[in-house]
Amino acid sequence: MQQPDPENWVERLQPGAVDRDLAISELRDRLIRATTRSLTHRYGGHVDVEDIAQQAVLKILESLGTFRHQSRFITWATSIAVRIGISQLRRHYYRDVSLDATPGSCELTIDIPDLSLGAPGDPDGRSRIFTLLQQLIDETLSDRQRIAIRGILLGLPVEEIAMRLNSNRNAVYKLVHDARVRLREGFESNGVTAEEISVTIS
Amino acid sequence: MTSLTFAQIQKLLSTVSGTVPDSMDCDGCFEVIAELADAEIRGDKLSDAMKAAKVHFSQCTCCAYEYATLLEALDEPESPSL
Ligand SMILES: [Zn+2]
Numbered sequence: 197m198q199q200p201d202p203e204n205w206v207e208r209l210q211p212g213a214v215d216r217d218l219a220i221s222e223l224r225d226r227l228i229r230a231t232t233r234s235l236t237h238r239y240g241g242h243v244d245v246e247d248i249a250q251q252a253v254l255k256i257l258e259s260l261g262t263f264r265h266q267s268r269f270i271t272w273a274t275s276i277a278v279r280i281g282i283s284q285l286r287r288h289y290y291r292d293v294s295l296d297a298t299p300g301s302c303e304l305t306i307d308i309p310d311l312s313l314g315a316p317g318d319p320d321g322r323s324r325i326f327t328l329l330q331q332l333i334d335e336t337l338s339d340r341q342r343i344a345i346r347g348i349l350l351g352l353p354v355e356e357i358a359m360r361l362n363s364n365r366n367a368v369y370k371l372v373h374d375a376r377v378r379l380r381e382g383f384e385s386n387g388v389t390a391e392e393i394s395v396t397i398s
Numbered sequence: 399m400t401s402l403t404f405a406q407i408q409k410l411l412s413t414v415s416g417t418v419p420d421s422m423d424c425d426g427c428f429e430v431i432a433e434l435a436d437a438e439i440r441g442d443k444l445s446d447a448m449k450a451a452k453v454h455f456s457q458c459t460c461c462a463y464e465y466a467t468l469l470e471a472l473d474e475p476e477s478p479s480l
Pocket residue numbers: 369423424425427454458460461462
């Protein structure tokens with residue numbers, strides 16, 4: 197459903213519009229307030245909100261033709277600023293976390309230690325699931341999937357893993373999701389349900 | 399060789415057991431994130447694409463995090479009512 201644009205943003209931001217400069221300045225101020233409110237307490241807060249707003253305004257002006265009026269203009273504009281800001285925060289926050297992505301190196305093996313002894317719960321069930329997980333990781337995942345999963349377990353966001361793998365966010369998301377599906381199917385074909393896994397790790 | 403901690407194994411198994419089919423990718427999700435935010439703020443019925451984005455959030459912590467951040471960014475005290 198087409199959403200109204202009561203503040204006339206789209207019209208006012210068009211090249212040649214009478215009060216375009218004023219509209220740009222108002223938009224920038226709105227984005228500075230929005231990013232200050234939502235970004236400065238995240239990922240250590242190393243973010244220059246004025247710079248983010250400026251980058252966002254440029255991107256918004258460049259993409260004005262793609263705005264489909266399915267949301268308020270300001271919501272769409274804010275979503276662009278938030279994405280730019282979070283990417284920048286993540287890049288800074290995770291700059292020192294390395295992900296050894298050398299194909300074929302033994303670093304790609306995820307070793308699951310036997311933690312079945314001494315932990316609460318059913319040690320036999322846990323041991324069986326851990327052993328099966330190790331087997332499924334070794335036999336059903338590709339090298340890149342193992343690297344990406346390791347990145348996720350290190351806490352790296354998908355876009356950061358993508359950067360380290362010279363890939364893109366969509367591709368890495370799919371890589372990781374496919375790996376999860378393979379592991380889940382592997383458990384199921386060995387008679388282990390999702391519920392059983394949940395009970396084992398709770 | 400990377401040896402996982404017990405917490406990492408728990409995280410991996412929890413992610414695996416919570417895996418459901420996802421028809422969306424991160425870019426597709428970003429396409430509808432603004433309209434989803436407005437619809438949720440207004441309490442509107444969600445379209446199929448918006449519901450798909452919600453499923454994607456359950457699978458993709460990055461997009462879920464960005465959506466939560468967007469909602470916070472939109473929560474301007476003096477903003478006009480929708
Ligand atoms: Zn995503």
